[in-house]
């Protein structure tokens with residue numbers, strides 16, 4: 086007989102953040118306004134399901150702006166791009182629509198300002214992540230990337246009194262605080278944002294899963310492998326006493342994970358649509374789970390306006 090937990094908790098908040106909602110809507114509106122194809126540089130958000138749905142509607146995903154035919158329309162993803170990407174697009178006479186999340190843009194602005202003031206900037210983030218590549222591109226000569234507390238020990242800077250830090254928006258809140266603490270110990274004059282650059286959505290989703298994990302035997306996180314904030318949710322759940330797994334959808338739930346599990350918590354990364362959560366709930370209901378309740382920790386009410394080009398084109402249409 087199929088195993089079923091007695092109870093499901095649904096973390097709140099979970100799923101789409103304001104930046105992802107804005108980015109996905111940007112591609113949808115661009116398809117309506119300009120007609121397919123609309124090119125999108127990289128995955129608009131790190132979720133396979135969302136990317137597939139947009140592809141079916143006529144979006145073409147490319148790795149680089151140089152892969153877009155001259156003169157076509159291209160949307161830049163929520164993770165942000167380096168200035169060199171804008172320059173390449175201009176050379177190819179592409180019509181660009183920038184769906185960079187405003188909270189990523191804020192980090193770019195901080196990095197540019199610190200670089201202009203002559204600081205060495207320590208960027209806390211994950212090597213190879215698109216957001217990190219975009220931020221580093223703002224001041225490649227001035228930025229050094231660190232990923233762990235150990236990296237602080239081996240950090241070498243020209244002037245330890247002229248050093249600043251910024252961070253990726255989707256990191257582990259706890260790990261980043263520990264890194265910042267170590268940076269402040271080693272470089273007492275370091276400057277930076279008031280706390281860190283981790284965005285409200287990452288912070289709130291981690292806070293919710295942190296509390297929910299204590300009440301659960303297992304936490305399932307819906308999100309794609311390349312989604313930084315989804316991977317962090319799994320780590321937070323494990324650190325706070327629950328087994329946890331990252332899944333794209335309900336088809337990836339493994340029977341053995343459910344053995345002996347009475348209470349299962351469900352959450353989803355900032356780029357995962359609610360539809361996938363409801364499919365997972367239906368999966369458990371079909372097996373016999375009856376009790377489903379929200380586990381609300383923080384209320385969220387953040388919205389971002391669509392990019393200016395899209396708003397203007399919508400008004401004209």
Ligand code: SF4
Pocket residue numbers: 102103104105163186187188189254255284285286287314355
């Ligand atoms: S996770 Fe945060 S920074 Fe990233 S798109 Fe969402 S709100 Fe913006």
